[in-house]
Amino acid sequence: MASALSKPRSSAGQVSSSRERSLVPVGMATILPHAAKQVRRLEEQLLAHINRWGYDEIILPTFEYLDVLAPGLEPELIEHCYQFVDRTTGRTLLLRPDATAQIARTVAMGLTGATLPLRLSYRTSVFRYATEHAGRGREIFQVGAELIGLDDVTSDSEVIHLMIECLQAIGLRSFKVSLGHVGFIKGLLLRSGLSAQGQKLAEQAAAKKDLPRLEEVLACEHISKAAARAIREAPELYGQEEVLARGRVLAAGDPSLLAPLERLAYVYQLLCAAGYRESLLLDLGEFRGFDYYDGVVFDVFADGMGAELGGGGRYDHLIGRFGRPLPSTGFALDVDRLFRTIEFPDEESVPSRVDYLVAAPRRAARRLTSVAAQLRRTGVRVVQQAMKGSDSALMPTAVAAGLAQQAAAVVVVGVPGMGPDDVLLVEPLAAPASSRRNGSLRPRTKKISLDDLVAVARRSLRPLSARL
Amino acid sequence: MASALSKPRSSAGQVSSSRERSLVPVGMATILPHAAKQVRRLEEQLLAHINRWGYDEIILPTFEYLDVLAPGLEPELIEHCYQFVDRTTGRTLLLRPDATAQIARTVAMGLTGATLPLRLSYRTSVFRYATEHAGRGREIFQVGAELIGLDDVTSDSEVIHLMIECLQAIGLRSFKVSLGHVGFIKGLLLRSGLSAQGQKLAEQAAAKKDLPRLEEVLACEHISKAAARAIREAPELYGQEEVLARGRVLAAGDPSLLAPLERLAYVYQLLCAAGYRESLLLDLGEFRGFDYYDGVVFDVFADGMGAELGGGGRYDHLIGRFGRPLPSTGFALDVDRLFRTIEFPDEESVPSRVDYLVAAPRRAARRLTSVAAQLRRTGVRVVQQAMKGSDSALMPTAVAAGLAQQAAAVVVVGVPGMGPDDVLLVEPLAAPASSRRNGSLRPRTKKISLDDLVAVARRSLRPLSARL
Numbered sequence: 001m002a003s004a005l006s007k008p009r010s011s012a013g014q015v016s017s018s019r020e021r022s023l024v025p026v027g028m029a030t031i032l033p034h035a036a037k038q039v040r041r042l043e044e045q046l047l048a049h050i051n052r053w054g055y056d057e058i059i060l061p062t063f064e065y066l067d068v069l070a071p072g073l074e075p076e077l078i079e080h081c082y083q084f085v086d087r088t089t090g091r092t093l094l095l096r097p098d099a100t101a102q103i104a105r106t107v108a109m110g111l112t113g114a115t116l117p118l119r120l121s122y123r124t125s126v127f128r129y130a131t132e133h134a135g136r137g138r139e140i141f142q143v144g145a146e147l148i149g150l151d152d153v154t155s156d157s158e159v160i161h162l163m164i165e166c167l168q169a170i171g172l173r174s175f176k177v178s179l180g181h182v183g184f185i186k187g188l189l190l191r192s193g194l195s196a197q198g199q200k201l202a203e204q205a206a207a208k209k210d211l212p213r214l215e216e217v218l219a220c221e222h223i224s225k226a227a228a229r230a231i232r233e234a235p236e237l238y239g240q241e242e243v244l245a246r247g248r249v250l251a252a253g254d255p256s257l258l259a260p261l262e263r264l265a266y267v268y269q270l271l272c273a274a275g276y277r278e279s280l281l282l283d284l285g286e287f288r289g290f291d292y293y294d295g296v297v298f299d300v301f302a303d304g305m306g307a308e309l310g311g312g313g314r315y316d317h318l319i320g321r322f323g324r325p326l327p328s329t330g331f332a333l334d335v336d337r338l339f340r341t342i343e344f345p346d347e348e349s350v351p352s353r354v355d356y357l358v359a360a361p362r363r364a365a366r367r368l369t370s371v372a373a374q375l376r377r378t379g380v381r382v383v384q385q386a387m388k389g390s391d392s393a394l395m396p397t398a399v400a401a402g403l404a405q406q407a408a409a410v411v412v413v414g415v416p417g418m419g420p421d422d423v424l425l426v427e428p429l430a431a432p433a434s435s436r437r438n439g440s441l442r443p444r445t446k447k448i449s450l451d452d453l454v455a456v457a458r459r460s461l462r463p464l465s466a467r468l
Numbered sequence: 469m470a471s472a473l474s475k476p477r478s479s480a481g482q483v484s485s486s487r488e489r490s491l492v493p494v495g496m497a498t499i500l501p502h503a504a505k506q507v508r509r510l511e512e513q514l515l516a517h518i519n520r521w522g523y524d525e526i527i528l529p530t531f532e533y534l535d536v537l538a539p540g541l542e543p544e545l546i547e548h549c550y551q552f553v554d555r556t557t558g559r560t561l562l563l564r565p566d567a568t569a570q571i572a573r574t575v576a577m578g579l580t581g582a583t584l585p586l587r588l589s590y591r592t593s594v595f596r597y598a599t600e601h602a603g604r605g606r607e608i609f610q611v612g613a614e615l616i617g618l619d620d621v622t623s624d625s626e627v628i629h630l631m632i633e634c635l636q637a638i639g640l641r642s643f644k645v646s647l648g649h650v651g652f653i654k655g656l657l658l659r660s661g662l663s664a665q666g667q668k669l670a671e672q673a674a675a676k677k678d679l680p681r682l683e684e685v686l687a688c689e690h691i692s693k694a695a696a697r698a699i700r701e702a703p704e705l706y707g708q709e710e711v712l713a714r715g716r717v718l719a720a721g722d723p724s725l726l727a728p729l730e731r732l733a734y735v736y737q738l739l740c741a742a743g744y745r746e747s748l749l750l751d752l753g754e755f756r757g758f759d760y761y762d763g764v765v766f767d768v769f770a771d772g773m774g775a776e777l778g779g780g781g782r783y784d785h786l787i788g789r790f791g792r793p794l795p796s797t798g799f800a801l802d803v804d805r806l807f808r809t810i811e812f813p814d815e816e817s818v819p820s821r822v823d824y825l826v827a828a829p830r831r832a833a834r835r836l837t838s839v840a841a842q843l844r845r846t847g848v849r850v851v852q853q854a855m856k857g858s859d860s861a862l863m864p865t866a867v868a869a870g871l872a873q874q875a876a877a878v879v880v881v882g883v884p885g886m887g888p889d890d891v892l893l894v895e896p897l898a899a900p901a902s903s904r905r906n907g908s909l910r911p912r913t914k915k916i917s918l919d920d921l922v923a924v925a926r927r928s929l930r931p932l933s934a935r936l
Contacts, residue, residue, distance in 0.1 A: 023536050023577060024529060025554060025561065030574055033524035033588070040525060052844050054822045054851035054873065056501035057508060061492060062530070062563075062593060062607055063550075068491050082531075082561075084552035086493060087597055093493065093550075095530075095563075106498055109491060115872050119851065120501070125530060129555060139530055154833045154854040161837065273834040274841070354522045365622045366741040369629065373742070376520050383522035383587065386622040404583050405522065 027130065027138035039141070039339050042170055043123050046143040046333065049169045053162050055119040055145045058112070060102045062125075066092040071321040072101030074291050080129045095127035100292075100315065100330060103146050108322030116149030116326070123335075144312070144332030148319070151327035153263060156296045156314060157270040163310070163331045164276050167300065171342055175302040175309065177279055178238065179268060180286025182293050182313070183260030184247060185234045191254060192227035194218075206235045207287035235285030243282040244268075260295075267296050292318040295329070305341045310334050352429070353406035355380035355457070359398035362386045364414025371413045371423065371450060378458040383407065391416050395424070399443070402429050411453065421450050495598065495606035507609070507807050510638055511591050514611040514801065517637045521630050523589040523613045526580070528570045530593075534560040539789040540569030542759050548597045563595040568760075568783065568798060571614050576790030584617030584794070591803075612780070612800030616787070619795035621731060624764045624782060625738040631778070631799045632744050635768065639810055643770040643777065645747055646706065647736060648754025650761050650781070651728030652715060653702045659722065660695035662686075674703045675755035703753030711750040712736075728763075735764050760786040763797070773809045778802050820897070821874035823848035823925070827866035830854045832882025839881045839891065839918060846926040851875065859884050863892070867911070870897050879921065889918050 024030065031039055047057065066083060073081075082095040096102055099122050112118055123143045130137040145162060147155050160177060167175055185206055189199040198221045205214035214235070218228045230250045237243045244265050251257035264282070271280055288297045288311060295314025302309055312331030319326040356375055360368035365386050372384035383405050387397050395412060402410035409427035418424070426445045448456075492498065499507055515525065534551060541549075550563040564570055567590050580586055591611045598605040613630060615623050628645060635643055653674055657667040666689045673682035682703070686696045698718045705711045712733050719725035732750070739748055756765045756779060763782030770777055780799030787794040824843055828836035833854050840852035851873050855865050863880060870878035877895035886892070894913045916924075 023573075024532055025557075028529035028532065030529060030579055031527035032579060033526055036525045036527045039527065052847075052849050054849055056821075057504045058501055059499035059504045059507065061496035061498060062595070064492055064496065082552060084550060089493075105491075111498055111500060117853070127530070150853075152830065152854055152856075154830065154836065154852075157833070157837070158852065270833055270837065274837055353524075362620065362622065365625070365738055368622065369625070369738065369742055379520075381520050381522055384622075384626065385585070385618075386620055388620075 025138065035339070038344055039335060042335055042339055042342070043141075043143055045170050046166050046335075047121060047123060049166050050121045050143070050145050050162065053119070053145075053158075055121040055147075055162075058103065058106070058120045058122055060096065060099065060106065060122065060124065063093045063095050064102070064105075066094045069094065069096075069101055069105055072104050072292065072318055073098060077128070077290075082127050082129070096124070097126055097128050098290075099124050099126060099142060099144055099332065100146065100290075101318070103148075103330075104315075104319040104328070105322050107148055107326065108319050108324040110324070117155070118148040119145065120148065121145045141335035142310075142332045143335055144310075144330060146328060146330035148328040148330075149326050150329075151316060153266045153270065155327075155329055156263070156267045157274075159312060159329050159331050160267070160271055160296075160298055161274055161276070163298075163300070163312070163333070164271075164279055166333065167309075167338075170338065172302060172309075172338065173343075175279060175300055176281045177276075178281045178283045178286050178299045178301065179264065179271075179296070180283045180298070181260040181264040181296050182287060183295065184251075184257060184264070184284050185231070185287065187254070187257040187260065188227070188231050188234055188250070191256070192231060193223045194221055202231065203287070206231075206285055209235050209285060211235065237285060238281055238283035240277075240280075240282060241268075243284060247284050264296060288313055290315075292321075298331070300333070302341050305337055307337060308334075309337050309341060352408035354383050355408050355460075356382045356411050357398070357402040357405050357407035357409075358382055358384045358411045358413065359387050359394070359401060360412065360414040361391060361394055362388065367413050371411065374450065374454055375411070375457050378454060379461050380457045395426075395445070399426055399429070402426065418447065422447050423450055423453060424448075425453060493606065503807070506812055507803060510803055510807055510810070511609075511611055513638050514634050514803075515589060515591060517634050518589045518611070518613050518630065521587070521613075521626075523587040523615075523630075526571065526574070526588045526590055528564065528567065528574065528590065528592065531561045531563050532570070532573075534562045537562065537564075537569055537573055540572050540760065540786055541566060545596070545758075550595050550597070564592070565594055565596050566758075567592050567594060567610060567612055567800065568614065568758075569786070571616075571798075572783075572787040572796070573790050575616055575794065576787050576792040578792070585623070586616040587613065588616065589613045609803035610778075610800045611803055612778075612798060614796060614798035616796040616798075617794050618797075619784060621734045621738065623795075623797055624731070624735045625742075627780060627797050627799050628735070628739055628764075628766055629742055629744070631766075631768070631780070631801070632739075632747055634801065635777075635806075638806065640770060640777075640806065641811075643747060643768055644749045645744075646749045646751045646754050646767045646769065647732065647739075647764070648751045648766070649728040649732040649764050650755060651763065652719075652725060652732070652752050653699070653755065655722070655725040655728065656695070656699050656702055656718070659724070660699060661691045662689055670699065671755070674699075674753055677703050677753060679703065705753060706749055706751035708745075708748075708750060709736075711752060715752050732764060756781055758783075760789075766799070768801070770809050773805055775805065776802075777805050777809060820876035822851050823876050823928075824850045824879050825866070825870040825873050825875035825877075826850055826852045826879045826881065827855050827862070827869060828880065828882040829859060829862055830856065835881050839879065842918065842922055843879070843925050846922060847929050848925045863894075863913070867894055867897070870894065886915070890915050891918055891921060892916075893921060 077097050081097045083092050086093045103120055125139045125141055127139055147159050189202055198217060201217045202214055205217055237246055244261060247261045286297055292315045293313040294316050297313030299311035300309040310331060310333035314329040316327040319328060358368060358372040368384055368386055372382045375382045385401055387394055389397055398410050398412045407429055409425060409429055412424040415424055424445055425448045426443050429443050545565050549565045551560050554561045571588055593607045593609055595607055615627055657670050666685060669685045670682060673685055705714055712729060715729045754765055760783045761781040762784050765781030767779035768777045778799060778801035782797040784795040787796060826836060826840040836852055836854055840850045843850045853869055855862055857865055866878050866880050875897055877897055880892040883892055892913055893916045894911050897911050
């Protein structure tokens, strides 16, 4: 392994496409500073928005006991979890594969108090064995919200409304929220006469929109042609209002099918009234992957991203599995996929990484620290660096360091022969690439008093939004 | 387990003091909303401060391969890691027990590019089997910074200066940074004539300031009385400048002992010049727990917290263990311990959880959403809720909901007989407890136009700092 590590750097960062052993697990990519800044900004925008709707963040443990969390997890999901034995208790621990189940467990335990409704948010990683995802498929960054204790239509629409506002707030341009109700297709299956096992298999096939598989399942049992036709048709019923009309025909007056349709129609109307019709797609085959959903459910998709960016739905019976029945709904967004979908502003507009590099010969280390501190107090971003070498090399090495650090300007203090209150300012250093190409903005060096420099720094402060 | 879960809530939230199995692993406490808000604010303050010094955040995977990370970890730390087998590769994975080793691995792989010096920051959890810590001893929230590629004294002082500024920025009042140099005591041990094994055992005893154990180790081998005396004395040499003077006596002209002392003295002078003398404590026995430290090292302590709040030091040889030798230094702070040490502002000053609860009868759900959205656009925090029940119950249930949600005011829309642009405003609801006790601020209900309400909301906006 030591030899693999001392290989040329260019190959070390790649993910195991070659025959050598990979250095980091596939799907656990490191997020480097430039991307990390954008990912954190995304997270913060999402949480600020969710906060404004009265949702409070909760922080949950990264791993917990499998036996305790299991009632809230699909058997299939448990198979995709990272599990390990707790040395101190001998019990099986698992890395959280899903935040909603953990919140359900926490609420059922009474940790969040008795006040209802409860609005909770989270930002977290969930962990799953997964090969199908690109990027960070094993450690999935999520931001989400849960509305607990309400079962009415407005709570369904609230979480979807909030999620859409979040997506708009972060600048996602074209996306579709696919909206369905698991009760419709479950109702169709239930009244079809399929066995319990057949219903389950048909559900799974419908959830994946795997029509050949659905056909196969239906062919195994003797059910009426009309029932089979309706089941076959449901996964293909997506669009606008006409979907509801066709659904009512398939319901054929059965109240257990009409109820989910009416609920879905009402949520759809509320969201259309809020101005979101263009972002909505009704989908009577919409199912989500999780068995705990039992009402209105939804997924978000965007152009250019094959997998969903997030989704959610109603899970009225999940918290009850932990001993405290409470109706609930919520959503989660995949921060990494959002990051890869969104177009970020042109880099040219923010050319510098830091505002000032303050440099000094080593003997002037105290002065260096003091000047850097005074500049930072104005709010600008300052790197300080003591320079090796002779005094004659001071200016060129300081400018080289400023360029390497992508500083907008260099401040040199402790230059021999200069007054104690004066510094040398070299700027602009990191001008936009276009003007550098023109040669119109060459860096100039000028003597300036520290007081004036601090005043300039205060004035030049870029707005906070461009600095994060 | 199901029976344990359906027990009375009061016991479910407790950590396993009784004989029943605990529901969450000890040391993995959930952070509930009120505390989570403060923890997140702490993290953000720390990172904002670190950012201003030119450090960029990096996000690292939560687990990685043991064989790859092992060169950067103490054998003792590896024994305290959570390890599990990767189902897809059969290799052993471990939950990150330490961020510095992971950053060293990342930098050595060349992922962060060739520009030096490199300033990186992180906020993350590290995971360790630990019984001695209170609170979140197994999942430890850290914020930290690493300065990579510089070996001079100013880089030593930079990270300590930055750490002290961070502690002051979050309002920590009285703390001490204990400052030492591992080279001094290592030098004493080396020239004492102790065997390599004896030196290692003596180091471990000195690091824990376990003087009886140190005595025992020294007694096992035949070394000169003077050498033994010096070794015994070092762990007790802490204080101000006099410690350096005494150290020079013990060094007895040996350059390998004088060099660390002079380096330490210079760093101490730079930090004193920056005004931090009161926060510093020289400690020639200071060692840190990690074997990778090889220069100036430091710990932070505060009154009322037995364990250190953080610390760090120079680790010039760590990144080299991964194949790319680079001098480095850095620090990490334990966010949970900071949270438990800091005094937060009196709750009375921020009595409400949300600014407005907007309520409406269910039939007015569209209007409810629209009014809430208009209020939120001003920047206030708004919970919206559709109310069940008769029109006559509307006002009392809305006010009760506002009190339960700790709203500062309640807005009721869709009240029968009111104009479409009017709402009812009930305030103040969540007045400070003191004025509630006086009865001086009873909630009043008044009719107000939506435009006026929005104007009031805009004016009443609390400063952002009080809202996070």
